[in-house]
Amino acid sequence: MAGIIAGILGCIPIARAQPLPRVVSVNVCTDQLLLLLAAPGQIAGITPLARDCWNAVLCERARQVPVLRPTAENVVAAHPDVVLGESYTAAVALQVARDRGARVIVLPPAQALADIPDQIMVVARAIGATARGRELTGAFASRLASLSTGRDPADPTAAIYAASGFVTRAGSLPDDVLAHAGLRNYATVMAQQTSARLSMEMLIAHPPDLLVLDRSGQGTSLAQSMLDHPALKQAFAGAHHLDMPARLWLCGLPQTLDSIAMLRAARDRLETAP
Amino acid sequence: MTLLRANGVSLRRGGRAVVSGASLTLGKGRVVGLIGPNGAGKSTFMRMLAGLQAPDCGQIDLLGRNIGQIPPGLRARQLAFMPQDGEKPPPMSVRSLVALGRMPHGQMNAQAARHPAVTHALAATGLQNLCARPASHLSGGERARMNLARALATDTPVILADEPIAALDPAHALSMMHLFRQQAGQGKGVVIVLHDLVLATRFCDDLVLMDRGSVIRHGSPMQVLDDDIMRTVYGVTVRRVGDAIVPWALCR
Amino acid sequence: MKPDRNTLLLNIVLLAGVVVLSGMSLVWGETRIMVWQALGDILAGRHGAGAIIVEQLRLPRALLAIMVGGTLGLSGAVLQGYLRNPLADPGILGVSGGAALGAVSVFYTGLMQVSVMALPLGGLAGALCAVVVLMGLVGRGGTLVLLLAGAALSSFAAALTALVLNLVPSPYASFEIMHWLMGSLTDRTFTHVWICLPGVVCGMLLMLSAGRALDALTLGEDVAESLGFRLHGVCGMQTRIVLGAALSVGSCVAVSGAIGFVGLVVPHLLRPLTGYQPSRLLVPSALGGSLLLLGADMVVRVVSAGTELQLGVLTALVGAPVFFIRVIMLKRTGS
Numbered sequence: 033m034a035g036i037i038a039g040i041l042g043c044i045p046i047a048r049a050q051p052l053p054r055v056v057s058v059n060v061c062t063d064q065l066l067l068l069l070a071a072p073g074q075i076a077g078i079t080p081l082a083r084d085c086w087n088a089v090l091c092e093r094a095r096q097v098p099v100l101r102p103t104a105e106n107v108v109a110a111h112p113d114v115v116l117g118e119s120y121t122a123a124v125a126l127q128v129a130r131d132r133g134a135r136v137i138v139l140p141p142a143q144a145l146a147d148i149p150d151q152i153m154v155v156a157r158a159i160g161a162t163a164r165g166r167e168l169t170g171a172f173a174s175r176l177a178s179l180s181t182g183r184d185p186a187d188p189t190a191a192i193y194a195a196s197g198f199v200t201r202a203g204s205l206p207d208d209v210l211a212h213a214g215l216r217n218y219a220t221v222m223a224q225q226t227s228a229r230l231s232m233e234m235l236i237a238h239p240p241d242l243l244v245l246d247r248s249g250q251g252t253s254l255a256q257s258m259l260d261h262p263a264l265k266q267a268f269a270g271a272h273h274l275d276m277p278a279r280l281w282l283c284g285l286p287q288t289l290d291s292i293a294m295l296r297a298a299r300d301r302l303e304t305a306p
Numbered sequence: 307m308t309l310l311r312a313n314g315v316s317l318r319r320g321g322r323a324v325v326s327g328a329s330l331t332l333g334k335g336r337v338v339g340l341i342g343p344n345g346a347g348k349s350t351f352m353r354m355l356a357g358l359q360a361p362d363c364g365q366i367d368l369l370g371r372n373i374g375q376i377p378p379g380l381r382a383r384q385l386a387f388m389p390q391d392g393e394k395p396p397p398m399s400v401r402s403l404v405a406l407g408r409m410p411h412g413q414m415n416a417q418a419a420r421h422p423a424v425t426h427a428l429a430a431t432g433l434q435n436l437c438a439r440p441a442s443h444l445s446g447g448e449r450a451r452m453n454l455a456r457a458l459a460t461d462t463p464v465i466l467a468d469e470p471i472a473a474l475d476p477a478h479a480l481s482m483m484h485l486f487r488q489q490a491g492q493g494k495g496v497v498i499v500l501h502d503l504v505l506a507t508r509f510c511d512d513l514v515l516m517d518r519g520s521v522i523r524h525g526s527p528m529q530v531l532d533d534d535i536m537r538t539v540y541g542v543t544v545r546r547v548g549d550a551i552v553p554w555a556l557c558r
Numbered sequence: 559m560k561p562d563r564n565t566l567l568l569n570i571v572l573l574a575g576v577v578v579l580s581g582m583s584l585v586w587g588e589t590r591i592m593v594w595q596a597l598g599d600i601l602a603g604r605h606g607a608g609a610i611i612v613e614q615l616r617l618p619r620a621l622l623a624i625m626v627g628g629t630l631g632l633s634g635a636v637l638q639g640y641l642r643n644p645l646a647d648p649g650i651l652g653v654s655g656g657a658a659l660g661a662v663s664v665f666y667t668g669l670m671q672v673s674v675m676a677l678p679l680g681g682l683a684g685a686l687c688a689v690v691v692l693m694g695l696v697g698r699g700g701t702l703v704l705l706l707a708g709a710a711l712s713s714f715a716a717a718l719t720a721l722v723l724n725l726v727p728s729p730y731a732s733f734e735i736m737h738w739l740m741g742s743l744t745d746r747t748f749t750h751v752w753i754c755l756p757g758v759v760c761g762m763l764l765m766l767s768a769g770r771a772l773d774a775l776t777l778g779e780d781v782a783e784s785l786g787f788r789l790h791g792v793c794g795m796q797t798r799i800v801l802g803a804a805l806s807v808g809s810c811v812a813v814s815g816a817i818g819f820v821g822l823v824v825p826h827l828l829r830p831l832t833g834y835q836p837s838r839l840l841v842p843s844a845l846g847g848s849l850l851l852l853g854a855d856m857v858v859r860v861v862s863a864g865t866e867l868q869l870g871v872l873t874a875l876v877g878a879p880v881f882f883i884r885v886i887m888l889k890r891t892g893s
Contacts, residue, residue, distance in 0.1 A: 251728030
């Protein structure tokens with residue numbers, strides 16, 4: 033909280049000199065970067081998804097700013113100076129905003145922890161919150177340094193198992209998180225697996241040391257109920273399983289570091305447990 | 307002794323009287339012919355006599371007891387009903403379909419098929435050579451005989467048959483009427499719906515003539531069928547051949 | 559008598575097939591495990607990987623294949639006998655579709671959190687509505703009316719199912735329409751077996767009790783009634799068959815989704831072997847349905863790499879040709 037106030041105070045002199053750009057975000061990840069960095073009143077709209085606590089860590093804060101569905105029409109009607117988006121979403125809305133003269137920032141999905149401070153700074157510069165950005169990246173770097181551990185070929189393996197039986201593969205943010213937490217990604221170790229999906233039977237027959245259940249999405253579905261199958265509960269009892277809220281690593285944010293902390297703790301439990 | 311008695315039976319459907327105030331008495335050893343033009347309500351009356359349709363008013367007694375109060379299982383052992391030939395039978399063997407007639411006696415499958423009543427009914431209807439054939443391959447006449455055999459196999463005191471000879475050639479029609487007569491000779495009571503007035507006068511003890519839902523005349527064939535009735539009810543003139551009457555020309 | 563002995567022999571052969579395939583489906587899966595060791599672990603109460611795979615994954619799956627297949631086969635045979643129409647099948651008539659709609663309405667809306675039994679009850683309610691609407695629509699309408707009513711009911715139920723899946727909160731729900739419309743036994747648990755079992759047992763008993771009446775019905779409703787069977791009314795055959803089919807199909811679809819064509823194919827193949835007598839067809843159809851589904855599920859497990867094939871896809875591949883043959887036969891005889 034103090035950080036936010038400091039950030040706001042820091043913005044005031046600049047605001048006097050030149051009005052802050054009004055910003056619209058059309059993607060849940062840029063929504064949250066915006067919420068972290070922007071001054072109040074600067075946000076003209078974020079996506080409704082940002083208010084969903086299953087997907088967004090900053091859902092509470094998102095309730096205090098306007099939301100708009102990320103369609104071209106809505107984006108144009110909001111008259112933004114800056115539009116934030118991700119490479120694969122709302123392409124038409126971004127193009128239209130570009131044609132209307134808005135500054136469009138397109139960020140690729142974060143694939144490693146190292147992308148996070150870069151993305152924070154890109155957004156911070158675009159919306160005129162450079163100081164706040166520096167502050168966040170500094171805190172991020174020091175926390176990451178305190179959390180991450182060296183890699184070892186004998187590290188325990190961990191599988192990130194998501195609804196419908198999808199496993200997280202190399203080259204993704206969660207994979208990098210595993211590496212920083214001192215765990216080897218099971219999907220990389222079991223390299224002969226060609227599919228992104230893994231049956232429960234395979235998982236139980238060739239078990240990883242730690243099963244990370246990627247909890248995402250509200251409500252009930254067959255895909256989600258798979259993670260609660262009694263066979264998994266029995267095969268990965270106690271220290272061998274960890275429930276991970278997917279929102280922590282769905283987007284690259286400073287909060288993503290919480291997932292490293294959780295995994296480190298789980299790894300420590302593995303070593304003490306039989 | 308009266309086997310079946312209907313008294314003032316009426317049924318309305320869709321605001322129209324299908325049967326109104328119809329009565330009929332069937333005694334032991336009697337063959338009663340139910341006649342009348344198409345749409346007179348004969349089939350509906352038969353279904354009520356068989357206990358398949360409750361009348362709106364009036365009473366039907368089977369062996370002295372109100373038919374509506376007889377449990378269906380018991381009723382099935384007292385009365386066999388042969389409906390108008392409708393659906394194509396399944397490819398089950400003739401013998402196994404005739405054996406269905408033993409169901410009211412609690413006999414099933416092999417036990418029923420072996421029962422003497424089934425063998426007897428097959429023989430009586432001349433089906434003994436066809437008993438292994440799929441019923442779906444039978445001709446119309448063979449099918450009618452099979453339906454009769456099924457009714458006979460139950461061995462009931464009362465037999466009701468709705469137009470049993472409609473699909474039969476003269477030889478088979480004649481042999482089937484003989485069969486009904488023979489059943490009556492064994493002390494049973496038979497009610498048949500007929501259109502062939504020659505056979506009706508020849509084989510029935512009593513005729514019941516229906517028109518537009520009402521029984522307009524009943525009694526011996528000679529009493530029921532006179533020239534006047536034939537003209538007013540059927541709209542045909544008749545010629546007498548021996549003691550039978552034959553419809554001859556349409557009335558002008 | 560010969561037909562009785564033939565039916566008995568047929569039942570024994572089918573039962574043996576079910577036992578063999580059940581055993582194989584415990585032994586044979588995506589991963590190779592030491593089955594004997596796993597069985598030893600289960601008996602000793604140890605939770606080895608093999609024991610968990612056999613006990614928690616393969617056993618419920620095999621049991622559900624037997625229950626669901628048996629239900630579908632039996633209800634197909636019973637509905638065909640009752641409607642005197644060889645094209646009657648819970649899938650084609652929209653009964654399974656109705657059950658899927660009912661189950662979906664319970665599963666995704668959180669009603670299931672109240673009690674797990676809400677799931678089969680939802681399936682039952684959906685199936686019951688479908689059968690009642692169907693019987694009301696068709697009456698004595700004949701094959702064409704029956705099939706049209708079934709097609710209308712199926713597509714309506716499928717549309718409503720899709721609508722419910724779109725409206726519910728879970729982001730995954732709308733992708734799961736395939737499970738409900740095609741059916742699958744993947745990753746079912748013993749909970750599913752237990753919630754399915756009461757409806758399946760009661761429904762099957764109700765339907766089996768109608769066997770004699772189905773025989774009598776071969777010669778028409780009037781003959782059946784004159785032979786002493788009550789067809790309509792509260793305790794009549796119709797109520798028993800409708801309730802039995804709805805109970806068992808509803809419970810099954812609630813856990814497996816609507817698996818089509820089993821009720822069409824199995825009685826069609828077995829009918830000539832039972833002398834075309836409806837009552838003789840019932841038990842073989844139930845066993846044959848189990849056999850078909852066990853076999854289809856094994857093929858699904860072996861064929862699918864990564865993304866799993868829906869079970870209903872396979873049964874439809876087997877069943878649709880039978881449907882075609884039936885239609886051609888219908889065209890020839892014109893009835």
